[in-house]
Amino acid sequence: xxxxxxxxxxxxxxxxxxxxxxxxxPRVMTLVIFSGLCGLLAAPGEIHPILAFTAILCIAxxxxxxxxxxxxxxxxxxxxxxxxxxxxxxxxRMDPTSARDFGFALSxxxxxxxxxxxxxxxxxxxxxxxxxxxxIYTVWLKPRTPQNIxxxxxxxxxxxxxxxxxxxxxxxxxxxxxxxxxxMWTPPHFWALALFVxxxxxxxxxxxxxxxxxxxxxxxxxxIYALLLLPVTLAPWWIGGTGWVYxxxxxxxxxxxxxxxxxxxxxxxxxxxxxxxxxxxxxYSVLYLFVLFGMLAGDRLATVQxxx
Amino acid sequence: MMNDxxxxxxxxxEETALYRARQRSRNKVLGIVLGSLAVLFFAISIVKIAxxxxx
Numbered sequence: 339x340x341x342x343x344x345x346x347x348x349x350x351x352x353x354x355x356x357x358x359x360x361x362x363x364p365r366v367m368t369l370v371i372f373s374g375l376c377g378l379l380a381a382p383g384e385i386h387p388i389l390a391f392t393a394i395l396c397i398a399x400x401x402x403x404x405x406x407x408x409x410x411x412x413x414x415x416x417x418x419x420x421x422x423x424x425x426x427x428x429x430x431r432m433d434p435t436s437a438r439d440f441g442f443a444l445s446x447x448x449x450x451x452x453x454x455x456x457x458x459x460x461x462x463x464x465x466x467x468x469x470x471x472x473x474i475y476t477v478w479l480k481p482r483t484p485q486n487i488x489x490x491x492x493x494x495x496x497x498x499x500x501x502x503x504x505x506x507x508x509x510x511x512x513x514x515x516x517x518x519x520x521x522m523w524t525p526p527h528f529w530a531l532a533l534f535v536x537x538x539x540x541x542x543x544x545x546x547x548x549x550x551x552x553x554x555x556x557x558x559x560x561x562i563y564a565l566l567l568l569p570v571t572l573a574p575w576w577i578g579g580t581g582w583v584y585x586x587x588x589x590x591x592x593x594x595x596x597x598x599x600x601x602x603x604x605x606x607x608x609x610x611x612x613x614x615x616x617x618x619x620x621x622y623s624v625l626y627l628f629v630l631f632g633m634l635a636g637d638r639l640a641t642v643q644x645x646x
Numbered sequence: 647m648m649n650d651x652x653x654x655x656x657x658x659x660e661e662t663a664l665y666r667a668r669q670r671s672r673n674k675v676l677g678i679v680l681g682s683l684a685v686l687f688f689a690i691s692i693v694k695i696a697x698x699x700x701x
Contacts, residue, residue, distance in 0.1 A: 351664065351665060351668055352665070352668050352669060352672060353668075354668055354671065354672070355671060355672050355675040355676075386693045386697075388689045388690060388692075388693045389690065389693060392686065392690060395686075454690075455690045455694075
């Protein structure tokens with residue numbers, strides 16, 4: 339594989355393995371692995387630990403493949419933003435063909451191994467999630483509509499659904515609710531980030547909500563999604579899919595989320611604003627999802643142990 | 647196409663060493679990944695066969 343980094347006049351250095359690893363967006367992958375694992379642990383039924391490990395590995399590798407394809411497609415956009423300009427492709431440490439082939443290889447391998455090792459329904463949903471992120475979100479929606487984050491949020495919402503289906507082999511209301519939780523969580527999470535990096539998005543022409551609809555509208559929508567998220571997270575408890583361990587946790591975590599969103603939703607930023615409430619909401623939203631899904635798995639453990 | 651540093655007169659000693667070091671590093675990681683996959687496939691096969699036998 340060639341690299342875009344010139345060495346002398348005719349030879350390019352091969353990209354380092356660390357650059358390939360960076361293409362998989364390891365930070366995002368931790369959340370993908372965690373939510374997938376929680377979906378798997380929360381599902382009723384049993385799965386052999388080796389197959390459970392295989393399922394999580396395939397979810398992670400599939401997400402990494404989709405991320406690599408995303409970086410391959412968006413190399414030009416990434417080059418124009420401070421936050422992403424040091425990625426392997428815009429910084430010239432890797433050539434686009436290597437990134438593309440790496441993305442396709444990871445995506446294909448993850449789907450095939452999931453199908454052969456775990457079950458084909460989980461593999462089909464994994465394949466669709468990769469297509470959803472790499473094509474529907476990255477290529478189609480992100481450059482066209484300010485609703486890109488809302489619909490693109492679906493891509494990140496698949497891991498717990500896939501984890502659940504890996505155990506049960508079928509889709510019921512519970513895994514769909516887990517999907518909906520991440521789907522509803524993504525807009526306030528990402529728009530909080532977009533509010534304090536909006537100059538970057540405007541520069542590269544991505545129609546991010548604060549750029550297109552304005553800051554005020556974005557703030558209102560963050561608040562609306564945060565308010566809608568609360569009942570969605572309580573729905574698994576309400577339908578009897580979880581016990582009080584999850585239910586009470588979801589209520590407390592959700593109320594804090596709403597409180598932080600109110601601060602963001604009802605204010606207006608001034609000149610040289612430090613955007614502290616937005617940064618606080620963004621940081622909390624990551625913690626929120628980790629704890630919420632952790633409690634989902636904890637709830638299942640409490641039920642199995644007969645503590646609730 | 648990638649030029650072979652052995653045949654390329656534009657590469658100095660240091661550059662060739664760096665080139666080789668990167669190749670070695672990548673090959674090591676690739677070897678570990680392929681070895682791990684072989685172990686995983688073996689383990690999955692054993693689990694699947696055991697499940698069939700139990701049925």
